[in-house]
């Protein structure tokens with residue numbers, strides 16, 4: 001099943017009198033279950049592309065379907081619902097709440113789902129902290145965890161809502177190489193076991209090498225898209 005469909009997508013930013021063509025005529029399809037890296041130099045458009053897939057931003061032109069739903073013409077509330085039910089986010093700076101424990105951070109996005117009672121939320125939190133290997137650290141706050149452990153909490157939080165697709169903007173940028181590779185291997189393992197689609201951006205060649213499909217972006221254009229052998 002096709003989970004992401006982009007047809008002739010353009011994104012232009014206007015900054016004062018300047019116009020920046022951040023994405024130019026992007027055609028892209030991502031199938032459910034893919035483990036895909038978006039690679040490109042700084043300023044090439046990686047974050048813009050992830051923001052459009054994540055319905056955080058809207059294209060200037062073109063068509064975007066996420067999980068079969070056309071995103072154009074949707075109200076902000078409808079887009080927020082699509083985001084909450086379909087997409088999980090992982091950021092390079094982890095974006096955890098510093099005053100909440102690891103388990104409270106994982107539970108937090110579940111509070112918006114009225115159909116989940118406290119016990120159901122608890123079960124999911126326990127399950128996903130276990131999957132990322134942090135059961136023993138459930139009561140720790142982010143500042144009591146290493147960078148790699150914080151990113152594991154962020155992965156558990158992203159998984160807890162049962163998203164179809166997880167978007168990760170440079171998830172290893174603030175980690176040393178070994179820890180970053182561990183995070184990527186964990187994402188890959190979850191991808192294989194649960195079938196969750198992962199799309200992550202990077203400019204680290206070693207991280208790219210772990211992808212199953214690589215998309216290269218340069219100056220807002222896809223220059224190459226191929227399977228990694």
Ligand SMILES: Nc1ncnc2c1ncn2[C@@H]1O[C@H](COP(=O)(O)OP(=O)(O)OP(=O)(O)O)[C@@H](O)[C@H]1O
Nearest residue numbers: 013014015020022041042043044045046047048049
């Ligand atoms: N909100 C904005 N307003 C104006 N221009 C923007 C905005 N966001 C991004 N841009 C511009 O769009 C282009 C693409 O930026 P983007 O952040 O997508 O690149 P990137 O590949 O993610 O870069 P990096 O690897 O440095 O994060 C750049 O020229 C950038 O300056």
